[in-house]
Amino acid sequence: MSNKKQEAAKDSKPFDGLLKALFSEQSEEIISCLLPDSHRPEGVSNDKLNVELNRNTLSIDIGRHIVYEGEDVTFNLEAQSGSDDDLLPRMHEYALNLYRTYHRPVISVALLLFEECTVPKVPFVMQCGGKERSIFYPIIICMWKKDAYEVVEGQQRCLYCLLPTMKNATVDLLAQAVREMKEYGDQPRFVRHLLWFHTMLGRTTTISQEDKQKIEEVLEMQYPGFALFREDPVIRGMILEGELKGELRGEIKGIQDSILDIVKGRFSSPVVAQVQQTIAPSHNIEKLRTFLRELVRLSDEQEVLALLTESFPLPGEVKAAQEMILGVVSARFSPGVAAQVQQAIASNQDTEQLRMFHRQLFRVSDEQEVLPLVVQCFPLSGEVKAVQKLILDIVSDHFSPQVVAQVQQAIAPSQDTGQLRLFLRQLFGLLDEQEVLALVSQCFPLPGEIEMTQELILDIISIRFSPQVVAQVQQAIAPSRDMQQLKMFNQQQLLLRDEREVLALLPQLFPNSQEAQ
Numbered sequence: 385m386s387n388k389k390q391e392a393a394k395d396s397k398p399f400d401g402l403l404k405a406l407f408s409e410q411s412e413e414i415i416s417c418l419l420p421d422s423h424r425p426e427g428v429s430n431d432k433l434n435v436e437l438n439r440n441t442l443s444i445d446i447g448r449h450i451v452y453e454g455e456d457v458t459f460n461l462e463a464q465s466g467s468d469d470d471l472l473p474r475m476h477e478y479a480l481n482l483y484r485t486y487h488r489p490v491i492s493v494a495l496l497l498f499e500e501c502t503v504p505k506v507p508f509v510m511q512c513g514g515k516e517r518s519i520f521y522p523i524i525i526c527m528w529k530k531d532a533y534e535v536v537e538g539q540q541r542c543l544y545c546l547l548p549t550m551k552n553a554t555v556d557l558l559a560q561a562v563r564e565m566k567e568y569g570d571q572p573r574f575v576r577h578l579l580w581f582h583t584m585l586g587r588t589t590t591i592s593q594e595d596k597q598k599i600e601e602v603l604e605m606q607y608p609g610f611a612l613f614r615e616d617p618v619i620r621g622m623i624l625e626g627e628l629k630g631e632l633r634g635e636i637k638g639i640q641d642s643i644l645d646i647v648k649g650r651f652s653s654p655v656v657a658q659v660q661q662t663i664a665p666s667h668n669i670e671k672l673r674t675f676l677r678e679l680v681r682l683s684d685e686q687e688v689l690a691l692l693t694e695s696f697p698l699p700g701e702v703k704a705a706q707e708m709i710l711g712v713v714s715a716r717f718s719p720g721v722a723a724q725v726q727q728a729i730a731s732n733q734d735t736e737q738l739r740m741f742h743r744q745l746f747r748v749s750d751e752q753e754v755l756p757l758v759v760q761c762f763p764l765s766g767e768v769k770a771v772q773k774l775i776l777d778i779v780s781d782h783f784s785p786q787v788v789a790q791v792q793q794a795i796a797p798s799q800d801t802g803q804l805r806l807f808l809r810q811l812f813g814l815l816d817e818q819e820v821l822a823l824v825s826q827c828f829p830l831p832g833e834i835e836m837t838q839e840l841i842l843d844i845i846s847i848r849f850s851p852q853v854v855a856q857v858q859q860a861i862a863p864s865r866d867m868q869q870l871k872m873f874n875q876q877q878l879l880l881r882d883e884r885e886v887l888a889l890l891p892q893l894f895p896n897s898q899e900a901q
Contacts, residue, residue, distance in 0.1 A: 402545075421453045445460075472506075475494065478490075497549050506524060508521075530549075544581065550590065642676060705738035744761070787817050834867060838861050845877065849883050
């Protein structure tokens with residue numbers, strides 16, 4: 385790929401992810417707005433509507449099973465934010481592969497976001513010997529030719545994030561649209577859509593710089609926290625990360641499939657089964673990639689199993705290492721130090737790191753030496769520090785010193801970026817101090833509270849259901865640090881009488897557990 389094409393691909397990444405995230409939330413509404421003669425096919429479950437190709441070879445932006453002009457078809461949309469001479473040949477290739485895979489006609493749509501996009505000539509024709517050998521008719525939609533007034537007038541709210549790319553997008557019209565976005569969406573969704581809206585506003589050329597400044601002033605004045613994520617690339621990245629989750633899941637599955645292909649071709653069935661069982665629950669893409677890189681060098685089955693144990697330690701191994709540490713700390717130091725150590729190691733899944741800390745702990749005799757050792761062995765990443773700083777910036781700007789102090793005390797020991805990000809997203813837009821303190825309790829429960837709730841769940845399950853169900857529940861809830869999630873499961877399982885209902889509830893509340901695979 386040429387440097388120019390690489391730069392174009394990199395530049396389009398945020399917009400590709402944005403469109404994928406938007407479609408994942410409101411695909412049917414958006415497709416109906418773009419293709420008025422389309423609708424959802426009857427009797428087709430949600431999991432059968434999405435279509436895609438092998439991500440290791442071809443990766444389409446959006447694929448969906450729809451009915452168009454009365455006929456079942458595959459809808460393929462490709463979003464473009466800049467010039468791309470290869471757009472139509474690539475879409476033609478996608479259409480042929482989608483037809484071969486799903487045996488339905490393919491409706492191909494190119495969604496051109498900005499005026500700088502090159503509008504391709506349609507149809508795309510391949511000729512040989514003066515004769516047309518292949519003809520491809522995609523639908524081209526230029527967003528700068530769509531009328532923002534008509535979209536708002538028609539209350540097509542699924543397209544409001546894209547309003548800045550359209551013509552006639554006045555300051556008053558955009559402000560009205562954002563008010564509707566807030567009124568008709570919950571808080572997390574509004575935050576996501578507002579950021580997507582702002583991303584489009586920053587890039588579009590259909591709105592003057594003067595009007596862009598005016599709409600930003602309106603947003604900053606009306607929506608607390610807008611200025612922070614507008615100016616800070618870290619928080620923008622955290623909110624935008626949700627856009628790539630679907631793409632990441634596909635990449636994870638692709639790596640898992642590659643691992644299994646290698647193992648099946650070179651090792652025995654028991655080894656294949658063990659590898660498959662071990663990697664299936666993993667959502668850590670870096671661990672999977674590292675395992676794949678090391679795996680290709682191995683030829684001995686024992687080496688494969690050793691690598692498997694090293695790369696994906698069993699939950700029991702991590703828990704055993706954590707318990708050894710807490711046993712030493714509790715016996716030798718004060719409860720306050722024990723609580724801080726427990727918070728530091730709770731989310732750590734690295735058995736080697738935990739064992740190293742355990743060995744070094746025996747050399748420490750003074751409480752004052754324990755916390756520096758914690759920081760040394762479990763250092764706060766730059767990302768953790770950045771998120772903590774953003775949280776405190778927001779709280780300091782909007783709430784009393786007492787609330788700031790409680791928030792600071794609650795988040796200081798946390799090294800869990802997922803936990804901190806969740807708190808930051810939900811904090812955005814809160815105006816009441818009691819709501820903030822309730823959110824602190826929910827996201828950062830006191831040491832031991834999670835373990836007590838987990839034990840309570842297992843005690844109840846043990847009385848009512850078989851050991852097999854108890855084992856599966858234990859495996860599902862063990863990694864969870866979400867008190868609300870655990871309490872909700874405990875409340876709902878009390879209403880259930882059938883073991884199958886309990887097992888069905890697990891993947892709903894603990895989607896990252898093995899049972900959800």
